[in-house]
């Protein structure tokens with residue numbers, strides 16, 4: 001049981017290799033969302049699964065294409081992200097749970 | 108229809124925010140609508156009626172916008188419960204009308220899948236169809252209708268297109284006796300949300316061809332309006348213009364209303380025999396009505412801009428730009444506009460806190476809004492500063508009086524930040540909720556819908572807040588009038604009234620902050636509104652028409668108060684809740700006397716502590 005879980009985790013990590021958190025993306029970055037995973041210990045005011053569902057409800061879902069459009073003037077926060085045909089604003093701390101793979105051409 | 112009487116039906120409008128739901132509701136029901144509150148919650152309940160071509164009366168409920176039935180805020184909980192038929196005191200809807208922005212179907216499709224699980228008869232209104240057509244977006248309506256298993260109507264709410272077709276479809280559904288199927292809805296798990304997204308994606312791919320001419324306007328405008336530097340400058344300029352407008356447009360009508368009501372009161376007063384009755388009518392009722400009406404111009408002007416900017420799509424951008432700054436206090440960017448509006452007047456500020464969807468943030472914003480220096484404090488500040496602060500320059504270009512005025516404004520802002528931080532710690536245990544917000548495409552606002560929404564705000568203020576404010580005003584009048592002065596009395600009449608008695612009785616409490624009994628007595632009528640303090644001080648110091656004669660009053664005060672007392676009084680007015688109208692609006696917006704009491708309590712406490720500190724610091728520095 002435990003081994004299986006560890007194996008699954010390892011596989012997931014492998015799939016995530018080469019991906020980064022959306023929270024570190026910069027304006028102009030484009031790419032695809034590879035995973036929405038609420039698993040870190042950051043205090044969000046709601047439990048991590050709730051955050052994951054909220055992100056999903058706003059369209060942060062695996063396979064969606066995104067482009068980072070704008071960032072705030074102060075501490076470059078929050079960020080505005082184009083998701084398919086919508087624009088969503090969110091804070092970088094909440095974007096940490098979104099793993100993305102950037103198009104190499106964009107950098 | 109063979110029925111002699113056509114059964115009326117209940118319709119609920121459900122959709123994402125910014126899909127034109129309000130516009131559709133207005134197009135459907137026109138002026139036949141009623142705004143109230145849901146029992147026990149602060150959420151606004153909008154209901155209207157429309158008669159279909161077949162003669163059926165539909166009562167239409169406009170439910171708060173949501174992305175999911177999995178409610179995250181009190182507003183969204185109302186939508187969920189209304190759709191599920193669980194809302195106390197509400198009958199379940201016969202038909203659900205899902206409102207969708209035809210140019211932005213992805214998220215709403217997921218919501219529609221949830222609504223389908225609820226199993227009520229449903230009609231899909233594809234709104235903003237004009238924009239979809241302009242963009243060359245192709246939707247296979249026939250196929251989508253088959254796929255979703257519900258009739259689809261295309262609408263342009265702002266031009267009232269498709270409205271009859273919509274009511275006809277609803278009518279058909281009701282007439283055909285379509286019944287709810289079993290409700291299989293439950294809170295979706297993350298996996299189910301992912302599944303619904305895949306399903307929505309499949310549907311989109313099958314029936315919707317991407318636009319030939321996608322909207323590029325929004326991107327171009329955002330490049331400027333969300334630019335880190337230009338965006339902030341423009342926001343500053345917009346706010347400056349709004350402020351200018353509030354003062355220059357709302358000032359004269361407010362003065363006219365005050366004068367008009369006073370004149371009318373005096374005229375009516377002539378017809379009334381008996382001093383007491385006349386005073387009740389003129390100084391109690393008319394002055395009370397006047398003090399409610401006098402807020403109207405500010406509310407109209409401020410809401411005109413707020414609603415205009417909201418409909419254009421700018422409010423979400425303002426929230427984006429200010430989010431980080433507001434975040435210092437734990438508030439979200441959405442709180443910026445209500446707090447900013449409160450610099451003109453806390454009342455429209457508190458009323459506009461409705462744009463904040465998290466309950467905690469809404470409450471915090473309402474509670475700190477009165478700390479912003481509103482325009483009614485300015486006459487008080489001007490009077491006291493003029494009387495006690497020397498008019499001299501300190502350093503290049505700085506005037507001491509101006510500096511003190513600035514300090515008073517800054518104290519308001521800083522204390523609002525600190526208090527909202529503390530409120531978060533005390534009431535919400537420090538939690539900061541995630542901030543996710545759609546940035547809608549820019550749209551040309553429709554004049555009719557702006558006008559309707561502005562008037563609705565005014566009506567809500569008059570009918571619901573006015574109902575609380577007016578009796579409180581009359582109470583303040585009663586306290587300052589009864590009992591009347593005995594014959595041959597020498598002091599001002601107010602001294603013999605309840606206000607006078609209370610003032611004398613509680614004066615010892617105020618002695619530590621340097622207030623004499625005249626000041627304490629003036630505080631009581633001063634609860635009517637902050638600027639009334641000037642008139643009230645005039646009354647207790649027997650300076651005739653203090654408002655017109657502020658200099659004379661200033662001289663009197665300068666003689667009878669020490670500098671420390673003057674400063675202490677200023678500090679009091681930064682914090683004290685000396686405004687019955689604000690308390691009335693807080694009661695109406697929070698739907699709770701408890702929160703109103705919390706606000707009153709913390710403001711009085713802060714006022715007392717600040718005055719105490721200022722008074723004793725000043726005395727220690729030799730200004731006693």
Ligand SMILES: Nc1nc2c(ncn2[C@@H]2O[C@H](COP(=O)(O)OP(=O)(O)O)[C@@H](O)[C@H]2O)c(=O)[nH]1
Pocket residue numbers: 123124125126127128129130131172234235236237238262263264265266417418419550551552553556
């Ligand atoms: N072009 C166009 N604009 C619309 C239509 N319906 C609504 N709007 C505009 O879209 C904006 C948002 O509408 P509103 O009713 O406030 O959306 P809500 O948030 O869903 O209630 C407003 O500026 C409306 O004037 C429509 O069918 N066509």
